[in-house]
Amino acid sequence: MIFQDAAAYAASGFHPKVCIIGAGPAGITVARKLVAAGIPSVLLEAGSNEWTEESQEAYKGVTIGDPYFDLDATRLRYLGGSSNHWAGWCRVLDSYDFEPKDYIRNSGWPIRRGDIEPYFNEVRDILDLTAFRPDIPVTESFNWFEVIKSDPVRFGEKFATELEVSKSIAVVLNTEVSELKGDGRSVTGAKLWSRGAPAGVIDARYFVVATGGLENSRLLLWSNERSNGGVVPNAASLGRYWMEHPMYWTGDALITNQDAFEIDRDGDVFFLPSPEVLARRGLPNFHVELETLPFKGAVKAFIAGMSCAAAPETAEWVSKKLGQRLQCTSRVRMAWEQAPHEHNRVVLSATERDAAGVPRIELHWKKDELDRRVMLEGMRLFGEEFARKELGRVHISDWVRDGSDYPDGMELAGNHHMGGTRMSNDPRLGVVDRNCQVHGMSNLFVGGSSVFSTSGQCTPTTTIVSLALRLGDHLGRTISGS
């Protein structure tokens, strides 16, 4: 069932056992999993079934610290959530991403990769993926690995018909939860805002907050403030330990042996360091990507082939004068895991509110010395092994070597919003436990990348869906058992 607003839903008389807030990949996945357990849920979506400026306006906010994307551009607020601009790149966190590391403070999850592996077949069905291929050693410390570049699933489109005809899921569009009410032991209701006005309070036995890796923190921070600690009783880490995947072009490479590894259809090839070398160097996880075709088009490729062999710098200078972009070497791009820091956090604005009266987000986010070190040491590690194996030679960009400011005009980060309601067995270091249940609350759960304890180096969507399946499974068994 799909209702266009809270009034239409209220008239339906539908009685959900679970209220899921947010109809993105996590929310839709939890709802679908509950259907399998015969459990009815209401799925509240603040936006419409398509993008509107009015809905997106609620996502405006500011970032304090390092430059970041506009907060109303890095995420989408309509049915399907940010899957609507997802690139489709897939890989699951590696085993060692879940393990604590004595050289990274606050690392480690309370679960292991084995806890989400049972859901991988379902993940592949949901995201229309082929099987994950194993990594292949290429040098002593680096493996080739596959990033599945899938045809991105837009959750609102793929599951539209299923949601429309479902008798067990009631999707309510244009309806946001402005505030959760709680008494320090359980959520007692969710205040609704729909079509520009208060729309009553919804009740359910269980609540799942799945509004995204920024918005989850925002909703819980505001709800907790309004209820005087009644929604997140252990709030020391709420909003904190927020992480992104910084991404920058960090150099160039000449590949002299292209037969040594597989290059994908876009001309890209990805390399991953071993956990042993990361531990030896005290580095967070990262990957190195070689873009062998930084230029696109048959004509450019031909010119590049002719001129780059003769005089690479001249060829690039001439092409720049002609207003073209030609690069004779492969471009090296790195993306890396940020250490979870308390000071990187989602905070509520003291002055700015949206139309529903909810304070806007102030994202406090700053890269640090470890981010610089992982770039430089990662490039050196990779470059040395690349040369030693006679695969080619790597050049590290000046700005990486001399500590200059991060350049403008580069990708900057992945639009990956992780942490803020991280998992931990310790309520002081996390908001949710190993089952994504908010510490101290009997009926409140969180879905999505905000529960990530650490971020690994890979894109989060596959892991988000895995965790959502696990959460739906757990909820289903919990509710059925009770």
Place this chain on the structure above:
Amino acid sequence: MTLAKLRIPTRRRFLQALLAIPAVAFFRNIRQSESDDMVEVDGWILKRSDIL
């Protein structure tokens, strides 16, 4: 101080890339790697045998 020629013809393409770097800049920044067999020249990570 002059740049020694690379003796091995199969590295011709690599040599061309190095020669494209301005000569003044080439010697500006040489960093000894932690590994005996490697050296970093103006950001290029090279085997010692590349420049001998």
